Amino acid sequence: xxxxxxxxVVAVRHRSVLAEGLAQLRDAEWPWLAAAAGTTCLxxxxxxxxxxxxxxxxxxxxxxxxxxFAAGAANHLLPTGLGASxxxxxxxxxxxxxxxxxxxxLALYLLAEGVGRLALLATLLALxxxxxxxxxxxxxxxxxxxxxxxxxxxxxxxxALVVVRRLRTAVSRFLRTALGEARAVHARPARALxxxxxxxxxxxxxxxxxxxxxxxxxxxxPAGHLAVAYLAATVAVALVPSPGGLGSVEAALVVALVxxxxxxxxxxxxxxxxxxxxxxxxxxxxxxxxxxxxxxxxI
Numbered sequence: 001x002x003x004x005x006x007x008x009v010v011a012v013r014h015r016s017v018l019a020e021g022l023a024q025l026r027d028a029e030w031p032w033l034a035a036a037a038g039t040t041c042l043x044x045x046x047x048x049x050x051x052x053x054x055x056x057x058x059x060x061x062x063x064x065x066x067x068x069f070a071a072g073a074a075n076h077l078l079p080t081g082l083g084a085s086x087x088x089x090x091x092x093x094x095x096x097x098x099x100x101x102x103x104x105x106l107a108l109y110l111l112a113e114g115v116g117r118l119a120l121l122a123t124l125l126a127l128x129x130x131x132x133x134x135x136x137x138x139x140x141x142x143x144x145x146x147x148x149x150x151x152x153x154x155x156x157x158x159x160a161l162v163v164v165r166r167l168r169t170a171v172s173r174f175l176r177t178a179l180g181e182a183r184a185v186h187a188r189p190a191r192a193l194x195x196x197x198x199x200x201x202x203x204x205x206x207x208x209x210x211x212x213x214x215x216x217x218x219x220x221x222p223a224g225h226l227a228v229a230y231l232a233a234t235v236a237v238a239l240v241p242s243p244g245g246l247g248s249v250e251a252a253l254v255v256a257l258v259x260x261x262x263x264x265x266x267x268x269x270x271x272x273x274x275x276x277x278x279x280x281x282x283x284x285x286x287x288x289x290x291x292x293x294x295x296x297x298x299i
Contacts (some may be wrong), residue, residue, distance in 0.1 A: 057097065
């Protein structure tokens with residue numbers, strides 16, 4: 001709840017900018033917003049491809065796609081993607097995969113998605129080196145404490161693995177299962193293509209939707225710079241434990257778009273429109289789909 005509280009405080013302090021951003025939405029070009037909505041729908045297809053690529057067995061396509069749509073709604077109930085992970089883990093076990101292999105497939109998906117996002121960001125930064133001053137995403141003086149926190153977490157995890165034998169045994173067994181699953185998937189070119197192709201397409205489509213929203217509102221920032229801003233912002237807030245990135249993503253995106261050269265009011269309007277299209281409009285249909293899938297015992 002703390003990130004949501006902080007975002008609320010910031011929103012109240014900058015309510016004039018938010019009001020101006022909302023006013024900007026009235027002048028949006030709706031065909032571009034419709035294209036952004038269509039691009040958002042394709043992200044669920046990309047997620048389904050990546051999920052299928054993470055397992056050797058063929059999954060039911062229509063149900064797999066419906067589960068990705070429903071997982072988006074569940075993702076806004078729990079922090080840091082736990083909702084979508086729980087829904088997909090349950091779906092895989094219902095499809096007949098043992099829990100160990102389902103967990104390994106989930107870990108492989110998360111790894112591929114993270115690698116794909118970072119690889120796309122690195123490629124765009126190489127193509128557009130001056131697109132975004134990355135220091136603008138982190139407040140001054142925060143980098144040191146952040147690195148210290150990461151090192152502390154890593155040291156704590158390592159100590160726990162060394163000291164607790166039962167935990168070490170469980171982790172070792174899981175890693176063997178995960179490596180075996182990864183080898184089996186990459187032994188089949190079609191599965192490997194679905195895994196890595198979907199992992200690259202997913203963040204690319206998300207960034208493309210933001211580019212289209214920026215075009216609809218006349219942000220005036222080049223498409224490549226917009227994509228860099230989006231990917232950098234989502235990477236920067238990946239460790240913030242807010243449900244669905246609620247609040248943290250909005251704040252980081254506004255900062256990134258302003259740092260990329262967009263006016264503050266227009267950048268705020270772009271972020272509001274983007275989150276309405278990608279989060280709030282699909283939320284109720286996604287929740288109803290989730291309820292239907294539970295009722296049908298698909299998950």
